[in-house]
Amino acid sequence: MLEGTKLKSILTLSCPRCHKGDFFEGHPYKMTTMGTLKKRCAHCHQKFEIETGFYQGSYYVSYGLGVGLFVAVVILNFIGRDTVTPASLMISFLIALFFLMPLVYALSKIIWANFFITYDERFNNRQLISSNNDSRT
Numbered sequence: 001m002l003e004g005t006k007l008k009s010i011l012t013l014s015c016p017r018c019h020k021g022d023f024f025e026g027h028p029y030k031m032t033t034m035g036t037l038k039k040r041c042a043h044c045h046q047k048f049e050i051e052t053g054f055y056q057g058s059y060y061v062s063y064g065l066g067v068g069l070f071v072a073v074v075i076l077n078f079i080g081r082d083t084v085t086p087a088s089l090m091i092s093f094l095i096a097l098f099f100l101m102p103l104v105y106a107l108s109k110i111i112w113a114n115f116f117i118t119y120d121e122r123f124n125n126r127q128l129i130s131s132n133n134d135s136r137t
Contacts, residue, residue, distance in 0.1 A: 016117035018044035044123035058112035
């Protein structure tokens with residue numbers, strides 16, 4: 001159902017072009033490979049580091065995700081507590097941010113990549129990749 005959508009690539013942390021290969025070296029919470037991108041997709045050979053500093057733009061996405069997280073924490077605090085103080089909001093947000101930061105970091109990079117790399121169903125076919133010279137760009 002989600003095949004061919006950017007949402008599938010984002011939710012599965014997979015290659016934006018073929019949705020088959022992994023985007024990251026490991027799981028976002030694996031400390032040794034946290035946030036490390038693969039150089040290329042193992043399936044379609046899409047280069048993930050498009051240019052030097054390409055992922056600096058993902059900081060804007062990370063900021064947006066952080067604001068969304070803060071709003072969610074505020075809403076949950078007002079729903080779940082009788083009295084909400086600024087200190088309790090800040091502590092709740094810092095705890096949530098501490099545990100969700102690796103995921104926010106990974107999501108911001110994959111969302112940023114999906115802005116610029118589009119899905120191409122032709123790259124689901126392995127035979128096309130070996131015969132197509134421009135697929136390595």
